[in-house]
Amino acid sequence: MNRMIYVVFAFAASLAAAGFWLSASGQDMQANGGKGSAQLATKMLIANAGVKTEAPATPIASVQGPSWLKHLGLTVSQTRMGQAGAGGSVPNTSDKKPELMVGTSGQPGSLKPIVRRLLATLRTRPEESPEILNEKFTAAGSDLYRWNCQGCHGPDGSGVAPEINSVLGPVQGTSAVLTKKRMEARGIDADDEVINQVTELAEASLRDRLQHGGKSMPSFEYLRADEVDALIGHLEKLAGVPPTKRNGLLVPESAARVGEHIERGTCHICHDATGPGAGQASMKQGTIPSLASLPREHSLSGVVHQVQYGSCDVMKMTGGDVMPAYPYFTEEEIAAIYFSEYAARR
Numbered sequence: 001m002n003r004m005i006y007v008v009f010a011f012a013a014s015l016a017a018a019g020f021w022l023s024a025s026g027q028d029m030q031a032n033g034g035k036g037s038a039q040l041a042t043k044m045l046i047a048n049a050g051v052k053t054e055a056p057a058t059p060i061a062s063v064q065g066p067s068w069l070k071h072l073g074l075t076v077s078q079t080r081m082g083q084a085g086a087g088g089s090v091p092n093t094s095d096k097k098p099e100l101m102v103g104t105s106g107q108p109g110s111l112k113p114i115v116r117r118l119l120a121t122l123r124t125r126p127e128e129s130p131e132i133l134n135e136k137f138t139a140a141g142s143d144l145y146r147w148n149c150q151g152c153h154g155p156d157g158s159g160v161a162p163e164i165n166s167v168l169g170p171v172q173g174t175s176a177v178l179t180k181k182r183m184e185a186r187g188i189d190a191d192d193e194v195i196n197q198v199t200e201l202a203e204a205s206l207r208d209r210l211q212h213g214g215k216s217m218p219s220f221e222y223l224r225a226d227e228v229d230a231l232i233g234h235l236e237k238l239a240g241v242p243p244t245k246r247n248g249l250l251v252p253e254s255a256a257r258v259g260e261h262i263e264r265g266t267c268h269i270c271h272d273a274t275g276p277g278a279g280q281a282s283m284k285q286g287t288i289p290s291l292a293s294l295p296r297e298h299s300l301s302g303v304v305h306q307v308q309y310g311s312c313d314v315m316k317m318t319g320g321d322v323m324p325a326y327p328y329f330t331e332e333e334i335a336a337i338y339f340s341e342y343a344a345r346r
């Protein structure tokens, strides 16, 4: 029996990308322990991001500390992190817009009317805006993936070899159905108990990766348990895993929380939380303006445009780094970043 488990484990190790088991090793965790601390120090955007609560009157905070790349000692041009999301392409205006209504039709609420109301309220009754920022709507696991993971792992989860590992192997490892099938194909006759042990280990490793990050991957400890389940449901879809009970799970989100997801999972890879903006710093020295400077120095439409189209290549000629395009973030989602930054830094 022991030998059997060993064989199965050895097999599972070859199943997942080679980095899978390695990434769960203590060494890797230790390396992250130091690096992750700035992320851990990050305050929650809304103290109570719980389910179906009346909007709490908590102050809105935002991401803190230096960018993830600064943390790793990398520059934008030395890595593909943050640049894998859309292949750097500019959206074709004749293309269908990315799915605007987060969640499924028929589900209560979507981000769009919330942002509309926010815009109107800011002009007339600004004191009501925090409440609207915290209003709940329904989002899906695919949204969580887009906000938090796509910038590095790409739309299909395959990443950018060799720097950014694919998420697909580790997710496939969590499926009993797939694992059994693959073992049978190799002539290994494993009983259910063994399969369970292997897949539970894979599941634990995946969750650990989200909780603690990796050598070069930030931690996602700010994800709630229900968000993690919905996210894994989407990862299973990407990985071709037969649908599980996590398939299609929906979660309550708010504009403030969307802002937090996208900033933490995407913008904060390159942008410091606070510090000078473009107006104060010389962009020629390669200074990337802070997130806090954005609502201070830019109109909403300016930020929407920058995010959906990226910077023009002329920036390269002035020696500055170039920002990729993120056409897969909707206007409303970018507005959510803008308004939560605005509310947090007021």
Ligand code: HEC
Residues within 6 Å of the ligand: 017, 018, 019, 020, 021, 023, 068, 081, 082, 145, 148, 149, 150, 151, 152, 153, 163, 164, 165, 166, 167, 169, 170, 171, 206, 209, 210, 213, 214, 215, 216, 217, 218, 220, 235, 265, 266, 269
């Ligand atoms: C800032 C870039 C970045 C973001 C954002 C990111 N990752 Fe990663 N991820 C990496 C890198 C780089 C690796 C390779 C291992 C390492 O260096 O930590 C990795 C590895 C992984 C692995 C392990 C792959 C293996 O072979 O073991 C999984 C699983 C994973 N990421 C899932 C996710 C999920 C889910 C999200 C979103 C919640 C996410 N990642 C967001 C950069 C990122």
Ligand code: HEC
Residues within 6 Å of the ligand: 076, 081, 082, 083, 151, 262, 263, 266, 267, 268, 269, 270, 271, 277, 278, 279, 287, 288, 289, 294, 297, 298, 302, 303, 306, 307, 310, 311, 312, 315, 320, 321, 322, 323, 324, 326, 329, 337
């Ligand atoms: C891969 C790195 C990277 C990521 C990720 C990134 N940016 Fe940038 N961003 C840059 C760089 C480099 C510049 C400076 C060059 C420029 O202005 O185009 C910049 C500039 C900007 C500017 C123009 C600022 C100014 O004052 O001219 C805005 C607005 C902006 N980013 C917003 C965002 C938002 C919002 C996000 C998250 C959705 C984001 N960025 C994600 C690299 C990045």
